[in-house]
Amino acid sequence: xxxxxxxxxxxxxxxxxxxxxxxxxxxxxxxxxxxxxxxxxxxxxxxxxxxxxxxxxxxxxxxxxxxxxxxxxxxxxxxxxxxxxxxxxxxxxxxxxxxxxxxxxxxxxxxxxxxxxxxxxxxxxxxxxxxxxxxxxxxxxxxxxxxxxxxxxxxxxxxxxxxxxxxxxxxxxxxxxxxxxxxxxxxxxxxxxxxxxxxxxxxxxxxxxxxxxxxxxxxxxxxxxxxxxxxxxxxxxxxxxxxxxxxxxxxxxxxxxxxxxxxxxxxxxxxxxxxxxxxxxxxxxxxxxxxxxxxxxxxxxxxxxxxxxxxxxxxxxxxxxxxxxxxxxxxxxxxxxxxxxxxxxxxxxxxxxxxxxxxxxxxxxxxxxxxxxxxxxxxxxxxxxxxxxxxxxxxxxxxxxxxxxxxxxxxxxxxxxxxxxxxxxxxxxxxxxxxxxxxxxxxxxxxxxxxxxxxxxxxxxxxxxxxxxxxxxxxxxxxxxxxxxxxxxxxxxxxxxxxxxxxxxxxxxxxxxxxxxxxxxxxxxxxxxxxxxxxxxxxxxxxxxxxxxxxxxxxxxxxxxxxxxxxxxxxxxxxxxxxxxxxxxxxxxxxxxxxxxxxxxxxxxxxxxxxxxxxxxxxxxxxxxxxxxxxxxxxxxxxxxxxxxxxxxxxxxxx
Amino acid sequence: xxxxxxxxxxxxxxxxxxxxxxxxxxxxxxxxxxxxxxxxxxxxxxxxxxxxxxxxxxxxxxxxxxxxxxxxxxxxxxxxxxxxxxxxxxxxxxxxxxxxxxxxxxxxxxxxxxxxxxxxxxxxxxxxxxxxxxxxxxxxxxxxxxxxxxxxxxxxxxxxxxxxxxxxxxxxxxxxxxxxxxxxxxxxxxxxxxxxxxxxxxxxxxxxxxxxxxxxxxxxxxxxxxxxxxxxxxxxxxxxxxxxxxxxxxxxxxxxxxxxxxxxxxxxxxxxxxxxxxxxxxxxxxxxxxxxxxxxxxxxxxxxxxxxxxxxxxx
Numbered sequence: 001x002x003x004x005x006x007x008x009x010x011x012x013x014x015x016x017x018x019x020x021x022x023x024x025x026x027x028x029x030x031x032x033x034x035x036x037x038x039x040x041x042x043x044x045x046x047x048x049x050x051x052x053x054x055x056x057x058x059x060x061x062x063x064x065x066x067x068x069x070x071x072x073x074x075x076x077x078x079x080x081x082x083x084x085x086x087x088x089x090x091x092x093x094x095x096x097x098x099x100x101x102x103x104x105x106x107x108x109x110x111x112x113x114x115x116x117x118x119x120x121x122x123x124x125x126x127x128x129x130x131x132x133x134x135x136x137x138x139x140x141x142x143x144x145x146x147x148x149x150x151x152x153x154x155x156x157x158x159x160x161x162x163x164x165x166x167x168x169x170x171x172x173x174x175x176x177x178x179x180x181x182x183x184x185x186x187x188x189x190x191x192x193x194x195x196x197x198x199x200x201x202x203x204x205x206x207x208x209x210x211x212x213x214x215x216x217x218x219x220x221x222x223x224x225x226x227x228x229x230x231x232x233x234x235x236x237x238x239x240x241x242x243x244x245x246x247x248x249x250x251x252x253x254x255x256x257x258x259x260x261x262x263x264x265x266x267x268x269x270x271x272x273x274x275x276x277x278x279x280x281x282x283x284x285x286x287x288x289x290x291x292x293x294x295x296x297x298x299x300x301x302x303x304x305x306x307x308x309x310x311x312x313x314x315x316x317x318x319x320x321x322x323x324x325x326x327x328x329x330x331x332x333x334x335x336x337x338x339x340x341x342x343x344x345x346x347x348x349x350x351x352x353x354x355x356x357x358x359x360x361x362x363x364x365x366x367x368x369x370x371x372x373x374x375x376x377x378x379x380x381x382x383x384x385x386x387x388x389x390x391x392x393x394x395x396x397x398x399x400x401x402x403x404x405x406x407x408x409x410x411x412x413x414x415x416x417x418x419x420x421x422x423x424x425x426x427x428x429x430x431x432x433x434x435x436x437x438x439x440x441x442x443x444x445x446x447x448x449x450x451x452x453x454x455x456x457x458x459x460x461x462x463x464x465x466x467x468x469x470x471x472x473x474x475x476x477x478x479x480x481x482x483x484x485x486x487x488x489x490x491x492x493x494x495x496x497x498x499x500x501x502x503x504x505x506x507x508x509x510x511x512x513x514x515x516x517x518x519x520x521x522x523x524x525x526x527x528x529x530x531x532x533x534x535x536x537x538x539x540x541x542x543x544x545x546x547x548x549x550x551x552x553x554x555x556x557x558x559x560x561x562x563x564x565x566x567x568x569x570x571x572x573x574x575x576x577x578x579x580x581x582x583x584x585x586x587x588x589x590x591x592x593x594x595x596x597x598x599x600x601x602x603x604x605x606x607x608x609x610x611x612x613x614x615x616x617x618x619x620x621x622x623x624x625x626x627x628x629x630x631x632x633x634x635x636x637x638x639x640x641x642x643x644x645x646x647x648x649x650x651x652x653x654x655x
Numbered sequence: 656x657x658x659x660x661x662x663x664x665x666x667x668x669x670x671x672x673x674x675x676x677x678x679x680x681x682x683x684x685x686x687x688x689x690x691x692x693x694x695x696x697x698x699x700x701x702x703x704x705x706x707x708x709x710x711x712x713x714x715x716x717x718x719x720x721x722x723x724x725x726x727x728x729x730x731x732x733x734x735x736x737x738x739x740x741x742x743x744x745x746x747x748x749x750x751x752x753x754x755x756x757x758x759x760x761x762x763x764x765x766x767x768x769x770x771x772x773x774x775x776x777x778x779x780x781x782x783x784x785x786x787x788x789x790x791x792x793x794x795x796x797x798x799x800x801x802x803x804x805x806x807x808x809x810x811x812x813x814x815x816x817x818x819x820x821x822x823x824x825x826x827x828x829x830x831x832x833x834x835x836x837x838x839x840x841x842x843x844x845x846x847x848x849x850x851x852x853x854x855x856x857x858x859x860x861x862x863x864x865x866x867x868x869x870x871x872x873x874x875x876x877x878x879x880x881x882x883x884x885x886x887x888x889x890x891x892x893x894x895x896x897x898x899x900x901x902x903x904x905x906x907x908x909x910x911x912x913x914x915x916x917x918x919x920x921x922x923x924x925x926x927x928x929x930x931x932x933x934x935x936x937x938x939x940x941x942x943x944x945x946x947x948x949x950x951x952x953x954x955x956x957x958x959x960x961x962x963x964x965x966x967x968x969x970x
Contacts, residue, residue, distance in 0.1 A: 071728075204721065211730040212715050291718060299716060305837055306691065307862065307941055308844050395845050407798030415799075517837060521845035524797070525807060525833040604834035612811070615834055619720045619812040 019439050026431030038425035045460040053624020060208040071209075078215035081165075085214045088157035092116065093150055110153070112373040113144050115362035119355045120326065126351050128333035135329055139322035147380030148297065148319040155296030156323060158214055158289070159282055162221045163327070166278045170226055171271070174233025175259065187230065195227040196593065196637035198600040199288055200614050201630020204623050207292060217289035224285050228277035236270025237263055265338070272335030276328055280508050283324040287511045297323075301511050310391050310518055311384025317514040324509040325502065391518050399522065406528050414474065414527055421466045426457055429466070433639060441646025448642055452635040461632045467609035468599055468636060471527065475534035476595050480588060483539045487546020487587075488572070500547070507540040512601050520605055530602035538595035545587025549580035585648040589641060596637040610636075677969040680915045683711040687726075687734040689719045692941055693860050693933060697735035697761070699951040701926055704962060705919055708969045720812070723749040732909045733758075733923055739902025740765045740858070741813055746907060756913065758906035758920070762927040767815075767858035768899045769806065769872040772843075774850050776870075785824065785874045785898075788854075792827030795852045804828040807839055807855035815856065816882065816895040820874075823893035828854075843867065860933050862941035874898030918968040925965035 030037045036044070063070040090096060095110040117140045124136035143152040177184035199220060206223075210216040240263050248262040264271075290298030297319050304312035366373035430453045438446035456465045490500045512533055519529040553576050561575045603611030610633050617626030684705060686698040695714075702712040717725055723745060725731040737746050749755045771782065778794055781787025788804070795804030808817045808830040817830045833839050839855055840863055846853035847867050857863055857871070874897055880887040881897035888896035906923055913920050932954075939950045955962065 204724075207721065208724055211728060212717055212725045213730070290716065292716070295716065303692075308837070308840055392848050395848050399845070399849060399851075403798075410799050513837075517841045520833075520838045520841040524845075525831050525838050525842055526799075529838075605838045606810075606831065606833040612834065615810075616812050618718070619810070 015439065019435050022435050022438075023432065026428055026435070030425040030428045030431075037427040040426050040457050040460065040462050044457060046458050048459045049622075049624035049628040051624070052627055053622060056205055056623050056627070057208065060205070074209040075211060078210040078213070078219075081161075081215045081218055082213070084161045085158050085218060088161055089154060092157050093153035109366070109373055111359065112362060112366035113140075113149050113375055114366060114372045115359050116153075117141065117144065118358050118362055120330075122355055122358060123351070124326075124330055124333070126354075127330060127337060132329055132333055136326050139326045142322050143319050144375050145379075145381055146315055146319070147375065147377065147382070148300070148316060149375060151295075151297045151300045151316070152319050152323060153296075155286055155294075155298065155320065158218055158221075158294050158296065159286070159323065159327070162218045162225070162282050163279055165218070166222050166225045166229055166282065167275065169222065170229025170274065170278065171233055173226075174230045174237065177230070178234050178237040184234065191227040191230050192638060192641070193631070193634050194223060196596055196634035196641075198597065198611070198614055198630045198633050199224050199285065200600045200618050201626050201633075203288070203292060203618060204626055208623065212292060214294050217285075217292050217294035220292070221282055221285040221289055225278045225281040228281065229274040232274025232277070233267075233271055236267035236274070239270055240266045268335050268339040272332060272339070275331055275335065279328050279331065280324060280505065283320055283327075283509045286320050287513060298511070301513065305513050305517055308517065309384065309388065310514070311387035312382070313511075313514050313517075314387050315382065315384060317511045318506075320511060321506050321509045325505055328505065391521060394518075395521050402522050406523050410526075410528055414470075414531075417474070418467065418470045418527075421470050422463065424466070426462050429462075430454060430457065433643075437643055437646065440643060440650060445642055445646050449639045452639050452642075455635050456632045459628050459632060461610060461613060461629055464608065464610045464613050464629070465632055465636060467607065468611065468633065471531055471534065471599070471602065471607060471609060472592070472595050472636075475531045475538060476588075476592055478531070478535045479538040479542045479591050479595065483542025483591065484546040484584065484587070486539075487543040487548075488550045488576075490543065491547045491551040497547075500543070504540045504544055507536065512537055512598065513604070516601070516605060525606045527607060529605045530607045533602050533605070534595050534598045537598045538591045541590035541594055542587055545583055545590060549583030549587060550576050552583060553579040581651050582648055585644055585651060589644045589648075592640045592644070593637060596633055596640075599633055677918050678709040678711070679917060679919075681711055682915060683713045684912070684916060684919060685713050685715045685730065685732045687717045687722055687731045688714045689717065689722075689734075689736070691719075692862065692937055692947075694734070694736040696936055696940060696947055696951060697926075697928065697933070698733075699947050700955060701733070701735055701923060703948075703951055703955055704922060704966065708918075708922075708966060710916065710919055720745055723755070726907065726909050727752055727754040729754075729909050729911050732912045734907050735761065735926070736763075737905045737907045738765045739904070740767055740900060743902070746905070749907075754910050756908045756910045756920075758908050758924050760903040760905050762929055763860065763904040763933060764930060765858060765902045765904050766871070766930075767856065767901075768874065769854055770857035770864070770869055771854045771872070772847055772850075772867055772869040774868075775852060775854070778852070783870045783873045785826075785872050788826050788828070788872065789824075795828070795854050800829045800831075802827070804854065805831055807831050807833065807842055807853070809836070809839070809856045810834055813856075815899060817856070819893065819895035820897075823888075823890045823896035824874075825890075860930055860937060862937055865934055865938050866942060872898070877901065921968045922965050925967075926962075927965075 035041070059070060060074070061071060065073070091111055093110050095106055096108040097106055117137060120136045120140055121133050125133035143149050173187060177187040202223065203220060206216050206220045210219055244262060244266055245258065248258045253262065286294070286296065286298040287301060288298075290296060290302060297316050300316040301313050301320070304310075304316060362372070370376075371379070430450055433453060434446045434450040437449040456462055490496055515536060516529070516533045519532045523529045523532060550572075557575055557579065558571065561571045566575065599609065599611035600614045601611075603609065603615045606612075610629050613629035614626050614633070616622075617624075617629060684702075686702055688695045688698050698714060702714070705712050715725075715731055717731060720742070722731060722734060726734070727749060746755075746757070750757060769785075769788075775794075776782050779787050779791035781790065792804040793802050795806070796802055797805050799805075804827060806817065806821070806828045809815055809832070811832045820826070821828050821830065833842075843853060843855055843857075843863065845851075854872075857869075875881070875888055877897045877900045878887070882894055882900075885892055885894050887894075890896040906926065908920060908923065936950055936954060939945050940947050
């Protein structure tokens with residue numbers, strides 16, 4: 001990627017000359033040589049998609065393991081997964097019914113909204129004090145007052161089950177790979193691909209294997225949210241100080257005791273970071289999950305937006321954000337308490353009794369007072385018409401200016417860049433990336449990157465991949481351009497930290513479709529709208545890492561700067577920025593990863609890239625094409641990742 | 656809502672004395688509900704009818720084109736809408752497996768083609784005749800398509816031969832493909848609010864043509880020969896010199912269900928609907944924002960003579 005190459009300032013003159021020569025050796029044959037160096041020829045494009053598709057279909061439909069059909073096994077798994085979801089839905093949202101069809105009557109109501117809000121408030125107060133209690137009450141109260149309660153509880157039911165499953169699986173895999181280096185290598189490879197593979201790409205295989213319904217949605221969600229949980233578990237376990245482990249050995253711990261009593265408690269803070277990411281990603285999936293049978297708030301957003309009722313879509317979307325924020329803050333508070341060793345606080349037991357007691361009381365009240373069970377429809381408020389009016393107003397008043405801007409940017413910047421990338425011979429693309437990779441990271445990185453890019457050539461997705469790079473480069477560039485400075489600024493305003501975190505969580509969990517459609521209304525169908533959508537989603541990590549990076553400078557250095565009489569700008573440029581480089585590189589990495597994960601969603605407004613290929617495959621249920629195009633997205637992301645990691649390594653070695 | 660339903664249920668139950676053998680099974684019949692309103696509404700109507708005769712039914716959300724593996728595996732049992740205009744090949748392919756049944760036409764006619772808001776007529780007087788488009792290309796243009804007009808087609812997967820149509824009829828237009836129908840209607844809504852030029856692919860039954868005032872372009876009427884035989888039509892060298900096909904909307908089902916709920920399948924086969932009735936019901940749901948179950952129940956109580964004959968196997 002063009003914007004990653006700047007991070008290699010220490011390439012010596014000699015190396016530079018060699019690399020320049022190598023570049024010439026790539027460019028000249030591509031321009032003067034045979035045609036096949038420019039456009040991938042037929043013999044270089046293999047029917048990978050068909051092979052993958054056929055074998056997957058065979059596996060899902062006909063394969064047998066030890067005399068048992070795979071299909072029966074996966075369906076059995078789906079049924080097992082379904083049971084806890086159904087249980088949670090009964091408890092939280094639907095209750096029990098007797099009779100069938102039109103004679104169906106409610107025999108046991110679900111927990112009332114009052115019971116759940118109260119219980120959440122009690123737990124929040126115990127774990128995080130008054131402010132957390134307020135957050136939880138406001139968030140859940142929003143769902144009640146805006147009439148989103150029933151759908152929100154369906155979403156909560158499936159989200160809770162999938163978070164628990166993600167945590168358990170993530171911890172287990174993390175611990176396993178922590179204990180064995182060989183396992184870790186394999187797991188890391190798989191997790192890297194899973195993290196970058198667009199979810200749409202494995203939706204059809206998931207449906208093939210697990211059938212329609214909440215179970216398939218849950219399994220897809222877990223697959224999506226698992227990688228950060230695993231990564232962070234391994235990282236946190238590795239971060240446990242050796243002295244602590246030794247201390248455990250000395251006091252005669254068995255391996256199991258060492259793990260449960262020493263290593264896991266000591267690494268809880270790190271694991272909590274993984275949990276935070278897992279929660280955010282799970283709620284991020286709510287929309288896509290509702291496309292394959294999860295229902296709930298996600299379905300509410302989808303149906304509202306189909307009717308272009310942007311206000312209702314926004315409200316339901318904010319409901320998802322509210323759930324995300326509450327779950328995240330409560331789990332963080334719990335992890336903090338646990339890490340501080342207050343798990344066996346004497347108040348613990350009474351907390352559960354308190355919650356149980358409240359549930360009983362609230363249920364009894366709800367039995368008598370109808371509005372305490374179900375918030376009456378007439379009492380629900382809505383701001384939808386305001387938002388719809390606002391979008392219409394912007395459309396009428398600002399359209400001309402925006403259209404002029406769109407036309408200018410599209411014709412003068414985006415189109416030329418796109419055409420240049422499209423014209424670039426594939427051999428030059430692969431060669432250049434390999435040379436850059438060699439310059440930053442040596443032969444291994446170069447070989448790795450070249451192999452990944454050749455995968456794209458061989459599978460026949462080179463042209464759409466170039467289009468993806470064009471969208472990504474512009475969106476990532478803009479996200480960094482605005483995100484980093486904003487992050488720096490926020491870091492210098494501690495009072496803004498909480499609102500800023502809330503805003504970032506909103507950007508990450510508010511369903512993209514909610515702002516995609518207004519973007520289309522103002523910027524029409526096409527690449528400009530797509531880039532805006534990718535930009536808005538990818539700016540969150542840029543801001544976040546900008547904030548973290550700039551505030552990580554050792555105070556001694558800042559003092560030294562103050563003593564030598566640096567101005568604020570000098571401090572920023574010469575002290576803070578250099579110290580922040582490793583974190584900022586990680587921020588660039590995360591920004592790029594986020595942007596890649598948005599490619600397929602952006603294709604919903606109409607792009608001609610890999611995302612569109614995945615979408616087409618999904619619409620036509622072509623199993624192979626979806627996965628392989630998705631793997632091409634993953635390949636691009638992995639190349640960017642490898643280059644940045646190599647650059648980060650250099651930055652650390654030669655600061 | 657539940658109370659309304661309960662009342663009507665009692666009404667419906669009183670009217671029909673259920674046959675002893677119905678329902679044949681307690682297994683839930685799973686209805687596929689897509690992401691558009693009409694399939695959900697028709698599914699609701701059919702489900703209430705079936706429930707009245709004691710059947711257990713469920714709604715399952717699935718993608719329009721992604722539904723076939725579900726039907727072949729028996730995860731989905733009934734879909735009330737399969738459009739000839741977009742799903743013809745997919746359905747045919749799925750029928751070949753023998754695991755899926757064609758349950759007959761609903762009687763609805765899918766209608767889709769180029770569509771423009773009425774206010775464009777003043778600026779391009781020849782409309783709705785397609786020949787007027789030859790002169791009006793620039794009127795519909797934007798900076799990135801100029802001097803050609805901007806025609807918002809469907810997502811590429813929908814096909815529709817619009818590029819071929821433009822070439823065959825010599826229209827000065829460029830096709831823009833969105834990734835989803837929601838994006839198309841977002842552009843329509845934006846343009847309509849500003850009374851700005853727009854021409855796009857619209858279909859019926861859908862809420863948009865009932866909310867926005869406009870017309871379909873009158874192309875030469877579609878015949879199979881138009882898409883297959885270049886010599887057909889105004890352009891002797893090209894195919895697609897005509898409008899889009901107008902087609903059936905069929906019900907489909909999982910074949911295995913015929914053994915499980917034969918009488919329910921019979922009722923689904925008998926189900927019929929027409930464009931005017933459905934459009935009115937859709938407007939109630941989409942534009943008035945009324946509850947779908949309420950609208951469906953209301954129609955069923957008022958039109959008992961229409962649907963009761965469909966259920967003869969249960970009486």
